[in-house]
Amino acid sequence: MTAEWTLDPDRYFDPNPAQRAAARDLYAQIAALPIISPHGHVDVRLFSEPEATFGTPVELFILPDHYLLRMLYSQGVPLEALGIPCVDGRPVEQDHRAIWQCFAEHIHLFRATPSGGWLDHALHDIFDIRQKLNTDTAQVIYDDLAEKLVAPDFRPRALFERLNIEVLCTTDAATDDLRHHQAIRVSDWCGRILPTFRPDAVLNLDTPGWRTHIDMLSAVSGIEVRDYGSFRAALVQRREAFKALGAKSTDHAALTAYTGQLTATEVESIFQRALKGEATAEDAVRFTGHMLIEMARMSLDDGLVMQFHVGSYRNHNPVLFAAFGWDKGADIPVRAEFTHNLRPLLAELGNNSRLTLIVFTLDESAYARELAPLAGHYPALKLGPPWWFHDSPNGMRRYFDQVMETAGLYNTVGFNDDTRAFPSIPARHDVWRRCACNWVAGLLVCGRIDEESAQAMVYDLACGLAKRAYRITE
């Protein structure tokens, strides 16, 4: 019989004994700190309904995780076989046991991937699984998970508490009425789930259905959007509504980092064209570039931290998009440029310490070249953690390597898990904490910092930086 399956207690630490020992000591000091999750995509309804459950193992682990879906798809597994609903309503696999079995049969695809590590962590630490998932064990493990998932201890609110999550921020459309956040707020449950203001669908004129989103904005804000002035007023209203429910930040995504101020006449005429459905592609680019500066100005006024995620080409695969819609793993990064593109915004607002603008990139070549020098100069600018494909042990190592010497630790903001897959949250924070301790341990054993600095740094990496950057107070 096989030995019990376990996780290596020293995983992600350098094999050199001196560095490993130092990393282990540092990790021991911060491993149990509460999780601060200032940016992510977990569905708020899991927490607004007291009796909500995570559903089946497939609903918990596979369906919301486009990291898993894309890898299986890349190796010829059709999304239909994984139970992903089709836009045209064609039949897809409904048997979650069969989906789980298919997943287990392809588990070797996740060797040495971050997804593989997160899955192992969740199975082992959250669900106490002690067998390695593979073709043979798939059904037994399914049974075990399914049984636990109906138990009260494994409901979202219970897990939130058990996993020691201090704050979890969701991401919510500007047009969201926030009723689920409101429900948590008025409930007797005191888990701290906060909304984040994400107005992309109304700021990017080329969003499919933009006009409908504008109508929704009018409805939810109570301000009829007829021109740029009323549009701006409606956005201010929504930001206030988000703030009232505890929001700490806004979030913005664009293909490029372009920012640029329009004149009042230009912006009004673009907005009017958009209302008539006549905006051009160039209008859309210029309008977004303008609105990013507007958002930074509003952040100065209302104190919401501004997040900016740059460089994802959304829905790159038109065949898949037509069949299955958004967020199925076909978002592909493009090269990014920040030095020229952010200058208009930074020239106006970058010297103001009261503004916090956190930038995220999928183009690592910009870390050392542009982002670290910019963050290491402008008081308003901070650099977000390694994002998406770079949220991985290697991605973190490259980030520490290429960012920290120039930006300095204190111009970074700790970690974001940025996930819609709830059980990966503790796993992702644990990988970050381990990799951060390993990095700091490396500095220590190479004589670059002393023990006192090392301890302060790992605390800040685990919690302090995120709390301060996102203005999260007790």
Add this chain to the structure above:
Amino acid sequence: MTAEWTLDPDRYFDPNPAQRAAARDLYAQIAALPIISPHGHVDVRLFSEPEATFGTPVELFILPDHYLLRMLYSQGVPLEALGIPCVDGRPVEQDHRAIWQCFAEHIHLFRATPSGGWLDHALHDIFDIRQKLNTDTAQVIYDDLAEKLVAPDFRPRALFERLNIEVLCTTDAATDDLRHHQAIRVSDWCGRILPTFRPDAVLNLDTPGWRTHIDMLSAVSGIEVRDYGSFRAALVQRREAFKALGAKSTDHAALTAYTGQLTATEVESIFQRALKGEATAEDAVRFTGHMLIEMARMSLDDGLVMQFHVGSYRNHNPVLFAAFGWDKGADIPVRAEFTHNLRPLLAELGNNSRLTLIVFTLDESAYARELAPLAGHYPALKLGPPWWFHDSPNGMRRYFDQVMETAGLYNTVGFNDDTRAFPSIPARHDVWRRCACNWVAGLLVCGRIDEESAQAMVYDLACGLAKRAYRITE
């Protein structure tokens, strides 16, 4: 007297004792596996002639190796002094002993370069040299090599067998009549040397002498190329001829990864302009972009794997090119973009698992940003091994580091040696196997994979992935 010159048995392994021990164990399991060489540039005539020899040590080691030539040239050694024939017929060094001596006097230039490591491996392991090559030993080693090179044991076919090469693919123009491949096929020698279909000279309208290549294509295919339709038919015919002699793949090179579909009218009018010698630079770019999609379609039909090498600026040095012609080391990489450029091809054909498109880059900044995410999504797309300047211990480490977490091991294709320097083949595969084992050992000692996965991974890296990707069966 000096100790005998040897190679470090643990070379390329991490100095950490735990990782080194694990790497050594893994390497022991795969070091002796046969060599699969699915892409390279060795001259087929070395094998089609039973009595062929490699010539002098200079003809074996120096003349075909532009990696060596460029480094010597960069430090002021004229190519004339190395015996490279001039286009204008001016006298060049004919004394191979003098050339070898000159090479040995500059051997320090190759410190810590891959070329230095490959040379050491070939001298030590293939030719049993036990003295370090330097100014003093150059002539003794020349004598030793020269004596061996005329012996039957050191003829190409004998070495092919001794080096345990299971398959060696050459690269052949679309207009090649494949007579040498045919000769091997009908001979009693059963070494497996397979052609690869490389139609660049007819697909790239700006190839010098394109019109002549088209006439050769007409002649060899028996289809008179008069318009786009007959051009396409001739290509189909040649692909079939290559397949009949065992070809597994096609190979394509372009300065950028641009792909784009032309209408029937557009492609015909560009082709007619080209036939009249009136094609513009823009025509050439658009035609190549169109033909890449056509080649992918043909691959779907005939099952040939499609290779695409992107980003080399050929013959950058006009002075050297005028004097010595192609392939003298003056090909310089340029920045590459894949997310936008490959989209037209992938949108049409990327979701088809029956197509295999293997992409190679000289721009490592695209590894983590574009290529790993693309290969980690599209079923048809795989990422080729580190190419050319990146076929090195550091290049491999960066490749494993930046590609594998996102693409996953199974969307890569093992190793290509891609060389015209035959004795570097075992050396290059050995470096790959050592570096692969070291990478996997690093994952193992950091608790990221288990022993079972490690063993499967190193086998796949050495042979399995290449065999499957290139559809090489026993």
Add this chain to the structure above:
Amino acid sequence: MTAEWTLDPDRYFDPNPAQRAAARDLYAQIAALPIISPHGHVDVRLFSEPEATFGTPVELFILPDHYLLRMLYSQGVPLEALGIPCVDGRPVEQDHRAIWQCFAEHIHLFRATPSGGWLDHALHDIFDIRQKLNTDTAQVIYDDLAEKLVAPDFRPRALFERLNIEVLCTTDAATDDLRHHQAIRVSDWCGRILPTFRPDAVLNLDTPGWRTHIDMLSAVSGIEVRDYGSFRAALVQRREAFKALGAKSTDHAALTAYTGQLTATEVESIFQRALKGEATAEDAVRFTGHMLIEMARMSLDDGLVMQFHVGSYRNHNPVLFAAFGWDKGADIPVRAEFTHNLRPLLAELGNNSRLTLIVFTLDESAYARELAPLAGHYPALKLGPPWWFHDSPNGMRRYFDQVMETAGLYNTVGFNDDTRAFPSIPARHDVWRRCACNWVAGLLVCGRIDEESAQAMVYDLACGLAKRAYRITE
């Protein structure tokens, strides 16, 4: 009571015992070699006046160091509080004790940064400080430093000798009359301080005040600049004047690496437009691109080595620039391209071994992709050391990693400290020497080079390459 503050004698060496031991042995062989500083920005007046002092600790350490200023500024410390004079003459902090205290209170910002390491080195090794600088010790350390700085042993000339600097090159405008260099030359002090010819202000037509610089050029050269011919003649005259005072090289900076030859008519008409103040932005780009080729031709004639620093967007922050002027840390890198941009220059002059063109980049993605292949081919081209933000332990590791396999060590030029902060000179060279020894030690313990090569390489990295590349003889 606390233990005495010391520096780790093994700092920057890998923690692996075998590599560390090898690094330590190699370092012991080269640590005490004299410092060769072929490129930097120290003020020559420190040495031309025999009685010059470095002033207060703040004048020595903080005011000339934009690395420190930018980091403090990024965390909200106004430059006024650091005593930086304002353009508008508004009052700024005059109390150097208060400035030093403010600096000490922010010392944690420099954790794991190169600046932090340089400061520690200077305090410990030059000034014998044995307490860690922090809020509590700031004033005591200030007293200690201030007392030493007035002593004869700490005057610039004395320190130059004590720090074992063999050659220190400054950077001087083409219009500089070099009177301070002349003063050193005719003095009885034999420290070797050499000028470097930096004509950016007259080659870049968009330099603020370009016309004034031209008048200065006329005055200092004695050649009235009225047209392109007299402009060129004046530059030749200045190069001769610099050479006469020992200059080894010229230095050029541009936003991009663009080079391109203009016709005689084009260049004259652009020059005439410039004289009239009518040059366009495009004129400026084309003129600089032309002048770079001219400078390379002049270098072939007069033997001055040509340095080219590419890719810094100067004065990115308009608010700061308006208030405080140049060199306050708001220069931000941009992406760089060399393969296309350098081709016109290299096609004409790159094959000439008598020319030495040393290129520096702030865009590391060009190391392995463009610069190492170019330097590994063209006899005239060498690659400069890691520059500016990359002059750091990690930056050096990435440079060795990405450059050396392809360029070869002998197409690089050792180290430049490139600093205006005099006390960081020995610290920067020490970091380079340690990191170089650690890199070579890594090659040694991985069996990639032998001991004989290792010793030769570390000597060359410390001194030999710089001396040969910059043609510095005894």
